[in-house]
Amino acid sequence: MANAGEEVISNKQVIFRDYVSGFPKESDLFISSSTTKLKLPEGSNGVLVKNLYLSCDPYLRIRMRKIDDPNNLFQSFIPGSPLRGYGVAKILESGHPDFKEGDLVWGTTGWEEYSLITDPQQLFKINHTDVPLSYYTGILGMPGMTAYAGFYEVCSPKKGEYVFISAASGAVGQLVGQFAKLTGCYVVGSAGSKEKVDLLKNRFGFDEAFNYKEEHDLNAALKRYFPQGIDIYFENVGGKMLDAVILNMRVHGRIAVCGMVSQYNLQEPEGVHNLMHIVYKRVRIEGFAVFDYYHLYSKFLDLVLPQIKKGKITYVEDIAQGLESAPAALVGLFSGQNVGKQVVAIAPE
Amino acid sequence: MANAGEEVISNKQVIFRDYVSGFPKESDLFISSSTTKLKLPEGSNGVLVKNLYLSCDPYLRIRMRKIDDPNNLFQSFIPGSPLRGYGVAKILESGHPDFKEGDLVWGTTGWEEYSLITDPQQLFKINHTDVPLSYYTGILGMPGMTAYAGFYEVCSPKKGEYVFISAASGAVGQLVGQFAKLTGCYVVGSAGSKEKVDLLKNRFGFDEAFNYKEEHDLNAALKRYFPQGIDIYFENVGGKMLDAVILNMRVHGRIAVCGMVSQYNLQEPEGVHNLMHIVYKRVRIEGFAVFDYYHLYSKFLDLVLPQIKKGKITYVEDIAQGLESAPAALVGLFSGQNVGKQVVAIAPE
Numbered sequence: 001m002a003n004a005g006e007e008v009i010s011n012k013q014v015i016f017r018d019y020v021s022g023f024p025k026e027s028d029l030f031i032s033s034s035t036t037k038l039k040l041p042e043g044s045n046g047v048l049v050k051n052l053y054l055s056c057d058p059y060l061r062i063r064m065r066k067i068d069d070p071n072n073l074f075q076s077f078i079p080g081s082p083l084r085g086y087g088v089a090k091i092l093e094s095g096h097p098d099f100k101e102g103d104l105v106w107g108t109t110g111w112e113e114y115s116l117i118t119d120p121q122q123l124f125k126i127n128h129t130d131v132p133l134s135y136y137t138g139i140l141g142m143p144g145m146t147a148y149a150g151f152y153e154v155c156s157p158k159k160g161e162y163v164f165i166s167a168a169s170g171a172v173g174q175l176v177g178q179f180a181k182l183t184g185c186y187v188v189g190s191a192g193s194k195e196k197v198d199l200l201k202n203r204f205g206f207d208e209a210f211n212y213k214e215e216h217d218l219n220a221a222l223k224r225y226f227p228q229g230i231d232i233y234f235e236n237v238g239g240k241m242l243d244a245v246i247l248n249m250r251v252h253g254r255i256a257v258c259g260m261v262s263q264y265n266l267q268e269p270e271g272v273h274n275l276m277h278i279v280y281k282r283v284r285i286e287g288f289a290v291f292d293y294y295h296l297y298s299k300f301l302d303l304v305l306p307q308i309k310k311g312k313i314t315y316v317e318d319i320a321q322g323l324e325s326a327p328a329a330l331v332g333l334f335s336g337q338n339v340g341k342q343v344v345a346i347a348p349e
Numbered sequence: 350m351a352n353a354g355e356e357v358i359s360n361k362q363v364i365f366r367d368y369v370s371g372f373p374k375e376s377d378l379f380i381s382s383s384t385t386k387l388k389l390p391e392g393s394n395g396v397l398v399k400n401l402y403l404s405c406d407p408y409l410r411i412r413m414r415k416i417d418d419p420n421n422l423f424q425s426f427i428p429g430s431p432l433r434g435y436g437v438a439k440i441l442e443s444g445h446p447d448f449k450e451g452d453l454v455w456g457t458t459g460w461e462e463y464s465l466i467t468d469p470q471q472l473f474k475i476n477h478t479d480v481p482l483s484y485y486t487g488i489l490g491m492p493g494m495t496a497y498a499g500f501y502e503v504c505s506p507k508k509g510e511y512v513f514i515s516a517a518s519g520a521v522g523q524l525v526g527q528f529a530k531l532t533g534c535y536v537v538g539s540a541g542s543k544e545k546v547d548l549l550k551n552r553f554g555f556d557e558a559f560n561y562k563e564e565h566d567l568n569a570a571l572k573r574y575f576p577q578g579i580d581i582y583f584e585n586v587g588g589k590m591l592d593a594v595i596l597n598m599r600v601h602g603r604i605a606v607c608g609m610v611s612q613y614n615l616q617e618p619e620g621v622h623n624l625m626h627i628v629y630k631r632v633r634i635e636g637f638a639v640f641d642y643y644h645l646y647s648k649f650l651d652l653v654l655p656q657i658k659k660g661k662i663t664y665v666e667d668i669a670q671g672l673e674s675a676p677a678a679l680v681g682l683f684s685g686q687n688v689g690k691q692v693v694a695i696a697p698e
Contacts, residue, residue, distance in 0.1 A: 071578065071600065073629045229420065238625065251420065260625045271620010276587065276609045278636035280422045285634040287627035 011036040014111035014326045016077040020064040023265045023334055028064065029083070029327040036114050040093045046118040047099050049089035051109055052349055054323075055137035056330045056342035057171065058236075060085055061264040073289055083111035083330075088126070088136045090349070096120045104129065106136035111326060113346060124297065131308060132317075133349055138341040139304065139315040142290055143171035146258060148300045149293035151179045154256040154286050155232045159184035162226055164245060167236035168209065169196040169316070171341035172258060176234045177206050178313050185232070188225045190241070192336040199339065203314060218244035229253070237262040239270040246274040246283070255285040265334055316340030360385040363460035363675045365426040369413040372614045372683055377413065378432070378676040385463050389442045395467040396448050398438035400458055401698055403672075404486035405679045405691035406520065407585075409434055410613040422638055432460035432679075437475070437485045439698070445469045453478065455485035460675060462695060473646065480657060481666075482698055487690035488653065488664040491639055492520035495607060497649045498642035500528045503605040503635050504581045508533035511575055513594060516585035517558065518545040518665070520690035521607060525583045526555050527662050534581070537574045539590070541685040548688065552663060567593035578602070586611045588619040595623040595632070604634040614683055665689030 015032045040048050059074065060083065067076045077083055087109040091099050099105065099120055107123035109115045117123065126136055138144060150172070151157060163180040165173045168189025177200065180187040188208040189200045200209035208225050215221040222230070222244055229250035235242060238260025245255070263269045278285060307313040318338040320329040326344045333342055364381045389397050408423065409432065416425045426432055436458040440448050448454065448469055456472035458464045466472065475485055487493060499521070500506060512529040514522045517538025526549065529536040537557040538549045549558035557574050564570040571579070571593055578599035584591060587609025594604070612618045627634060656662040667687040669678040675693045682691055 069629075071630070073631070242624070257624070257628050259628060263625055269622045269625060271622050272624055273618045273620050275591070275606070275621055275634075276612055276618060278634065279606050279608060279638070280418075280636070281420070282422070282636050282638050282641060284636075285624075285627065287629070287631050287633075289628070289631050292631060 007038050008035050009038060009114075010034075011112055011114045012323050013082040013113075014323060016064065016079055016081060016083050018079045019066045019076065020061075021267060024061060024064055024331050026327040026331050029330070031324055031327070038092060038114065040095050040116070044095040044116075044118070045120075046095055046116055047091050047105075047120045047123070048093040049105070049109060049115050049117055050092055051087050051089045051113060051115060051346045053088040053134045053137050054109075054111055054326060054344040054346060055086040055141065055143075055171075056326075056333050056338070056344065057085060057143070058259055058261040058264065058333055060330060061261075061334060084108055085111065086137055086142045087346075088133050088141075089115065089117075094120075099123070099125070104133065106141050111323075113323060128301070128305060131305070134317055134319060134343050134345070135308075135315065137343050138171050138317060139175055139308070139313070140301070143341065144175055144304060145293060145297060145300055146290040147172045147175035147179060148304070149290055149296065150234060150256040150258050150288055151176050151232075153293055153296070154288050155234070155254045157183045157185055157232055161185045161231035162228060162250070163187045163232045163234070164222070164226065164230045165189045165234040165236070166212070166241050167191065167261060168206065169199050169204075169340060170236065170338075173234065173236055174199075174204050174316060174340065175313070177204050180232075181205050182307070182312070193339075195339060196336075199316060203316065212241065219247050222248040232256070234258065235260070239263055239272070243272050243274050246272070246277045249277065249281045249283045251281050253281060253283045255283065257285060257287040261334070317343050319343045319345050321345050356387050357384050358387060358463075359383075360461055360463045361672050362431040362462075363672060365413065365428055365430060365432050367428045368415045368425070369410075370616060373410060373413055373680050375676040375680050378679070380673055380676070387441060387463065389444050389465070393444040393465075393467070394469075395444055395465055396440050396454075396469045396472070397442040398454070398458060398464050398466055399441055400436050400438045400462060400464060400695045402437040402483045402486050403458075403460055403675060403693040403695060404435040404490065404492075404520075405675075405682050405687070405693065406434065406492070407608055407610040407613065407682055409679060410610075410683060433457055434460065435486055435491045436695075437482050437490075438464065438466075443469075448472070448474070453482065455490050460672075462672060477650070477654060480654070483666055483668060483692050483694065484657075484664065486692050487520050487666060488524055488657070488662070489650070492690065493524055493653060494642060494646060494649055495639040496521045496524035496528060497653070498639055498645065499583060499605040499607050499637055500525050500581075502642060502645070503637050504583070504603045506532045506534055506581055510534045510580035511577060511599070512536045512581045512583070513571070513575065513579045514538045514583040514585070515561070515590050516540065516610060517555065518548050518553075518689060519585065519687075522583065522585055523549075523553050523665060523689065524662070526553050529581075530554050531656070531661070542688075544688060545685075548665060552665065561590065568596050571597040581605070583607065584609070588612055588621070592621050592623050595621070595626045598626065598630045598632045600630050602630060602632045604632065606634060606636040610683070666692050668692045668694050670694050
């Protein structure tokens with residue numbers, strides 16, 4: 001798109017209505033049609049972008065809650081304002097020396113058609129476009145780096161180790177499982193439907209997978225799949241699953257805590273009772289955040305891009321079409337409606 | 350004592366009656382007078398020892414429970430047999446090349462006057478006797494190494510960091526606090542009586558201390574003592590305290606889990622609800638076991654012995670006299686009756 005001068009155009013947005021308790025509903029969000037001048041403010045060193053893809057990620061639920069702690073990793077969304085999150089966008093106008101019109105980027109943007117990004121230093125320029133652009137909301141973006149950092153950096157995996165992944169068909173889990181297989185580990189994943197379990201076994205190459213909704217006794221299920229115990233647990237869900245996993249960890253096991261999606265919609269998080277077992281087995285449980293590892297992004301790309309091109313790593317996306325579909329797509333994450341990484345396509349490239 | 354040949358003498362023992370549920374009682378143990386030949390069996394490469402001091406440690410409670418998991422760090426005591434635990438002893442006869450009659454050692458022995466130790470490779474020879482011998486059940490033995498490994502190796506402390514220690518006047522905690530002060534940290538401890546709180550502040554040099562029994566809201570108490578949050582938590586108690594601490598951890602904080610004494614006497618351990626905060630703050634929680642670090646023992650002695658001799662590190666012991674006092678001394682640990690490291694003196698040196 002050429003420089004749009006003082007053109008005023010429609011800018012549809014996904015607005016956050018108010019703080020949410022319990023499961024989020026579509027009505028906690030609404031679509032608003034505002035207008036925007038397609039022009040950077042005078043003297044701005046930000047960038048004006050057209051959003052192409054938005055990323056639906058479980059952590060967005062945390063930001064729908066009122067958070068009072070300024071040290072928290074996550075800050076609340078502002079009621080009445082658009083959601084913000086990871087996305088893929090095209091630069092329309094740049095006041096920043098690192099970016100120019102036409103550049104493709106991924107990073108934090110608004111849930112709207114056009115965004116003024118005032119902190120463009122957090123954006124990553126997209127240099128490889130021989131893969132689907134939507135991948136930069138997933139395997140080549142924040143979730144991919146999360147899988148990489150959590151598995152390789154936090155867990156220090158070794159060949160032959162026993163790896164368990166919850167929410168294993170999601171944006172992060174499917175990739176952790178494939179990294180674990182590349183490392184020579186034995187890998188089992190849990191997910192919430194037969195379709196997802198089939199994906200894990202047939203598409204992502206997990207050794208085994210199970211539907212946690214069909215297991216009354218998670219401890220027994222884990223003992224069945226891991227008679228020798230678990231060396232590495234990639235934690236995405238929390239609560240009862242974590243409690244059962246702790247009972248099954250091996251000596252010097254590692255648990256990388258990426259998130260706890262089963263807890264986000266509860267008023268009171270569930271209690272985890274078996275923590276003393278981390279002494280019995282000398283287990284490390286480590287919460288991590290992807291942005292502590294973004295300096296490894298180019299190293300990560302060097303690993304993962306060739307594997308994608310060789311077909312050694314695959315990635316399943318669930319792409320909803322149009323900004324109007326964004327509320328349902330996001331809300332659907334929390335009942336597990338998505339199969340694979342949930343993306344919203346906003347505009348053609 | 351000279352070689353006793355085939356002499357048969359009395360050997361009082363503290364016998365484990367049966368598996369315990371709830372708080373242990375003195376009647377869960379009993380004193381038995383057996384006899385023993387003061388002679389190593391033919392061809393044994395063990396050692397025959399006279400026990401001088403026995404160490405009362407919270408982890409012994411865990412071994413009073415029925416444990417079915419062979420991978421557990423701890424194995425159950427055998428009903429009808431003497432307790433086993435750390436102690437200081439004198440070698441009466443040795444079938445092992447590393448030990449000779451008259452050597453002083455510390456390590457795992459029986460709760461009895463005389464023990465045949467069939468695995469003497471786990472014993473440490475005592476080479477420095479210009480400190481109280483009982484110290485080898487505490488500051489110079491397993492608890493000292495636990496404090497050293499948990500603080501320096503697991504927590505990697507830095508000058509100026511904020512350190513919190515629970516059960517802080519106990520065998521391990523009092524030393525962790527002093528290590529933290531030597532490192533230049535700000536140190537707060539919790540304990541269960543005014544007398545112990547006074548010890549922490551006046552004897553061990555903690556910056557602050559509080560009686561957890563007088564705090565209705567542990568989260569509020571921690572916010573009062575750590576308005577900036579906690580970098581390092583040395584965990585000895587578990588349960589509600591851990592839950593409150595997690596809320597107050599700083600970014601990249603570390604929790605070394607040494608034990609969870611508040612949980613040992615419960616039928617069902619309490620739930621810990623705030624684990625998601627380890628993601629918000631990127632916190633590491635690590636269970637550790639001292640014996641993974643025993644290779645550092647001589648390095649540890651090089652650090653701590655001079656500090657003891659210079660009076661820079663102090664150590665408070667609570668010494669019960671005589672094997673008959675052992676059941677009450679051990680049981681008293683779980684109601685916090687001991688002030689400082691609980692030891693039982695069995696025989697004069």
